[in-house]
Amino acid sequence: MDLLQFARGPALTWALAIFAFGMTWRLAGILLLKRRPDYSEPRNATSWPGALKLIISRSWPRREFIQRTAFGQALGYIFHIGLAIVVFGFAPHILFFRGLTGLDWPNLPNAIIYLSGAITLGALIVVLGRRLIHPVLRLLSNFDDYFSWFVTFAPVATGMLAVAHLGARYETLLAIHILSVALLLVWFPFGKLMHAALVFVSRGSTGALFERKGASI
């Protein structure tokens, strides 16, 4: 069994199994937790408009802090959108998803993917630099932050190298790329990357609570 066979075979199988186990474990564990009873009189009859409102409002910098937060948020948007384009727009990735789920959708031209990948890599490097340089961010950061950055950066970097055939033979680069994706899948449910699944749940539940209490959103 060569490295590519290992990556496409047992490595992906185990990574997908751990990912599925971890995601369902954490989601079931969190969503089935007991809610604290709220005995107060609700200010509004329905709370879901508040949930929606907060999801949107917290996705945009607040006017009061825009000068301090705009750069970080812009960076965040750039690499998140870049990642989405690369992950869901590249034909080989769509084939991967189709193989797993049966779902299919049109791909984007490779030139757009390569450009997005390069921008994403650049943005991720700036994000890491900012985290290392900014005294407060640095103080707040732990292993989870750096490792989550690494497992996000690695598949993009190895994917770009594989596409460009740089550094090693294509099949070796492809195997390393798939292995880096396997590492991402294994880490995803247990680290801060889980925010991808929980970000709107937490914002929504906070918004619903604010709506019920009549707080300004």
Place this chain on the structure above:
Amino acid sequence: MNEPDILGASLARSGISRRSFLKFCTAMASLMALPPSAAYAMADALKRAQRQSVIWLSFQECTGCVESLTRSFDPTLEQLIFEMISLDYQETLQAASGEAAESARKQAMKASYGKYLLIVDGSIPTKDGGVYSTVAGVSNHDLLVEAAKGAAAIVAVGTCSSFGGIPHANPNPTGAVSVSDIIKDKPIMNVPGCPPIPSVIAGVLAYFITYGKLPELDNLNRPKVFFADTIHDRCYRRPFYDQGKFAKTFDDEGARNGWCLYELGCKGPTTYNACATIKWNGGVSFPIESGHGCLGCSEPNFWDKGSFYKPLPVPLADNTPIITAAALGGIAVGTAAAVISRKHQTSISEEK
């Protein structure tokens, strides 16, 4: 006095003109990316060279490699190959059979000991003492070991002799192995392919006779001049890959427009061979040009790398059962954790 059996005399006897011979040498030099002056050097060296003694052993194989070489589209090329070498033993092509054939082999091995080129096609069965393939009662393994002793170099022609090939595929009932799994002390060049391109076989033979050594090899002992690039890199459909234009089925509009066959399982991106440049049948076409994806036949274990029609990014195994089981396990553990947490919260509330 007998004249030495030099190639120039042999070509003259066969009525091959200097012009045809130079054309062949130029084509071979060009195929192997040698400088233009190498064609004349090759012609000069080949003309004065003694015909290279070649012993060709066929083991667990389908004869496709020999068919590929002998049924080459270009008869001049084929003729030159057989004028260039003295093919002293080849079971399919030789007229002799039985004891006479074996005696010819032994005689040739003795006469050119240490100088002959050993060509092997087919894998070597090793299970149960190698009984699954024998020639004149001798196992392929013993025959190879004996013939390799006096060989100047060994050329493994075809994927079976290079990497084990189809006989080596899971579950490998005969314990088939490649030549390089058995012979460790001789220079070995692999010319894989199922079958290999005839021009590649001719090219490496011409190189060996001209320079007296094997050409530069890659990590899998394949001549770099032919196996340095992937099919994908040299494929005329590559621009469609870059544009993201793919055939979804073998008869859709994309297929009719000649778009990339990546989504139909083409293994071109991970296959190193010269099909896309030299092509087959005198440069007429190659599998991708004929509308079918590359099978990756010149790579080790190509038969065991999943379906030929499964695209490269798709996992090899069907992971649905294991993912479903893992997800159900996760839900069970998560629910159990939530239940325990709820009980704990209730007990805290009651204590208060």
